[in-house]
Amino acid sequence: MFYSRFLPVAIVFSLFYACNNPQKTSSFEQIPDRKWWKEAVVYQIYPRSFKDSNGDGVGDLRGIISQLDYIKSLGIDVVWLNPVYASPNKDNGYDISDYRSINPEFGTMEDFDALLKGMHDRGIKVMMDMVLNHCSEEHEWFKGARSSRDNPYRDYFHWWPAEKGKPTPRFSFFDVKGDAWKYDSLTNSYYLHYFGDFQPDLNWENPKLRQEVYAMMRYWLDKGIDGLRMDAFQYISKDTTFPAFPPGYEKTIAKYYNGPTLHNHIQELNREVLSKYDIMTVAEGAGSTLDEAMLFVDPNRKELNMAYHFEGVDFGYVPGEFKVPDPNGLNLPGMKAIYAKWDQHFEKKGWLSIYLANHDQPRMLTRWGNDSNEYREYSAKLLNTFLLSMRGTPYYYFGDEIGMSNIKFDKIEDYKDVETLNMYQKAQAAGKDLQKFIEAQKISARDNGRTPMQWNTSVHSGFTTGTPWLKVNPNYDNINVAVQNSDPKSILNHFRQLVQLRKSEPALVYGKFTLVQPESKRIFAYTRELEGRTLLVLMNFSDQRVATDTGLNIAKSKVLISNYPNKMEGRELRPYEALILELF
Numbered sequence: 001m002f003y004s005r006f007l008p009v010a011i012v013f014s015l016f017y018a019c020n021n022p023q024k025t026s027s028f029e030q031i032p033d034r035k036w037w038k039e040a041v042v043y044q045i046y047p048r049s050f051k052d053s054n055g056d057g058v059g060d061l062r063g064i065i066s067q068l069d070y071i072k073s074l075g076i077d078v079v080w081l082n083p084v085y086a087s088p089n090k091d092n093g094y095d096i097s098d099y100r101s102i103n104p105e106f107g108t109m110e111d112f113d114a115l116l117k118g119m120h121d122r123g124i125k126v127m128m129d130m131v132l133n134h135c136s137e138e139h140e141w142f143k144g145a146r147s148s149r150d151n152p153y154r155d156y157f158h159w160w161p162a163e164k165g166k167p168t169p170r171f172s173f174f175d176v177k178g179d180a181w182k183y184d185s186l187t188n189s190y191y192l193h194y195f196g197d198f199q200p201d202l203n204w205e206n207p208k209l210r211q212e213v214y215a216m217m218r219y220w221l222d223k224g225i226d227g228l229r230m231d232a233f234q235y236i237s238k239d240t241t242f243p244a245f246p247p248g249y250e251k252t253i254a255k256y257y258n259g260p261t262l263h264n265h266i267q268e269l270n271r272e273v274l275s276k277y278d279i280m281t282v283a284e285g286a287g288s289t290l291d292e293a294m295l296f297v298d299p300n301r302k303e304l305n306m307a308y309h310f311e312g313v314d315f316g317y318v319p320g321e322f323k324v325p326d327p328n329g330l331n332l333p334g335m336k337a338i339y340a341k342w343d344q345h346f347e348k349k350g351w352l353s354i355y356l357a358n359h360d361q362p363r364m365l366t367r368w369g370n371d372s373n374e375y376r377e378y379s380a381k382l383l384n385t386f387l388l389s390m391r392g393t394p395y396y397y398f399g400d401e402i403g404m405s406n407i408k409f410d411k412i413e414d415y416k417d418v419e420t421l422n423m424y425q426k427a428q429a430a431g432k433d434l435q436k437f438i439e440a441q442k443i444s445a446r447d448n449g450r451t452p453m454q455w456n457t458s459v460h461s462g463f464t465t466g467t468p469w470l471k472v473n474p475n476y477d478n479i480n481v482a483v484q485n486s487d488p489k490s491i492l493n494h495f496r497q498l499v500q501l502r503k504s505e506p507a508l509v510y511g512k513f514t515l516v517q518p519e520s521k522r523i524f525a526y527t528r529e530l531e532g533r534t535l536l537v538l539m540n541f542s543d544q545r546v547a548t549d550t551g552l553n554i555a556k557s558k559v560l561i562s563n564y565p566n567k568m569e570g571r572e573l574r575p576y577e578a579l580i581l582e583l584f
């Protein structure tokens with residue numbers, strides 16, 4: 001009622017207002033201490049699944065090159081590429097066998113250079129994934145290291161000689177037994193691996209290893225790449241005396257975060273490499289507390305630009321279980337509290353990223369929205385509204401711009417991901433209910449987010465002419481780029497508008513964030529304020545109509561973007577309605 005009735009008044013008022021209050025229409029030029037990486041929207045491409053150029057079923061660099069104009073059309077600023085280096089691919093490129101060459105499945109170094117140039121020609125920056133907690137067992141370093149105890153590469157890794165008895169237990173994320181020490185008979189020693197046993201951990205306490213890593217980073221930075229995403233970086237430092245941990249330690253992986261020398265290493269890295277280039281740097285994970293995370297990104301400490309925490313995406317899983325969704329559904333007040341808490345802690349200094357999905361997560365639409373036919377479009381647009389209106393740099397996962405959803409495999413045989421396969425074996429060994437495991441994975445498995453991009457309605461969604469390495473979601477018939485490109489009301493075009501809105505509204509980037517109605521179980525609402533300009537983000541995270549009660553005067557407002565074709569009805573938000581208002 002209030003809105004539609006006042007709409008004409010609101011328009012006249014806002015025109016009048018805009019003409020008479022120029023100081024409140026803040027522009028980016030007025031912002032002190034601007035940083036390009038705070039204003040950027042990052043688009044993440046999982047190269048295996050984006051576009052295949054040669055029919056072998058695996059996405060590749062030439063495939064990405066063929067879609068550069070599409071990528072540009074999104075309006076994004078930075079592309080983050082998951083690892084494209086030589087790799088046996090047991091963990092899809094997160095097991096690197098040569099940091100200075102391109103995985104032949106993806107192409108050649110010439111292809112990479114062409115990709116970088118193609119991006120730069122279009123004003124898009126490129127961010128590379130640096131996997132430096134571990135490498136592949138097939139890396140020359142490890143092949144040398146395991147061959148004899150006096151090999152020059154021996155100290156690039158962590159070893160426990162068997163004559164000292166069994167090593168003190170350490171936990172591995174991907175190991176069926178959860179054991180991070182693997183016995184290697186060749187030298188009668190155990191080596192450490194926090195992830196798969198094919199991913200031996202690098203020894204950052206060895207200065208030679210560090211110098212080798214820095215030289216490798218300079219090699220890429222000198223090519224002109226614009227950013228580094230530091231994979232699993234919080235784990236690189238270890239107390240190499242390997243003291244015993246109290247029983248139950250493996251349940252609190254906090255023991256693995258932030259080893260004693262972590263920040264010395266990052267500061268050295270900053271001094272010797274990062275500070276020499278105008279790049280953006282992000283740590284994947286940043287300890288387990290707000291204060292720990294701040295240590296990575298407090299500008300006075302000269303470490304990294306921003307961090308991404310796991311608390312948001314881990315929320316809503318049953319504690320102590322492997323990614324089992326809470327049967328009670330989304331606890332919205334809890335989710336809001338997490339985002340508000342993190343935002344507040346970094347309000348004055350430091351910076352965070354904002355994301356709901358990546359290659360380690362299921363599709364955000366299934367996990368955080370509603371992927372039913374009825375609400376799919378509304379809730380995809382709602383989640384996009386959230387991602388592009390929060391403080392923090394949005395990291396946006398490819399395919400979400402068309403509302404891709406989980407594939408929900410029924411059979412373990414359909415999965416390719418080492419994590420799911422190993423956790424299945426673990427559940428089996430523990431005599432757990434395997435059907436329950438499969439049901440939970442339909443919501444949470446990483447492969448849900450790794451199915452190929454849905455380009456059009458041709459066979460295999462236009463991703464490949466061959467057999468895709470991972471099945472294409474059969475819903476590509478109606479969820480694809482081609483259909484949405486030509487529909488002005490599509491999720492894709494709404495996403496493009498949101499990106500433009502963020503680029504024209506400094507309040508969305510730099511403005512103060514304040515939660516409104518924090519206790520509401522259905523409405524997620526907040527204001528973003530900058531220099532007298534107030535934007536209100538209103539989102540209904542439910543399939544019910546809900547009355548808003550923001551306590552703000554919405555009567556005097558202007559709709560900047562909305563996911564419904566017609567105006568809000570009274571004070572009620574319709575199912576999954578999401579809009580951004582400017583308040584006067």
Ligand code: TEU
Nearest residue numbers: 091094131173195231232285359360419
């Ligand atoms: O992930 C690091 C990490 O902490 C993982 O445990 C992550 O939380 C997990 O995948 C969630 O299910 C990075 C990469 O992003 C991931 O793809 C790799 O598998 C992992 O490192 C090992 O390199």
Ligand code: CA
Nearest residue numbers: 052054058060
């Ligand atoms: Ca290919």
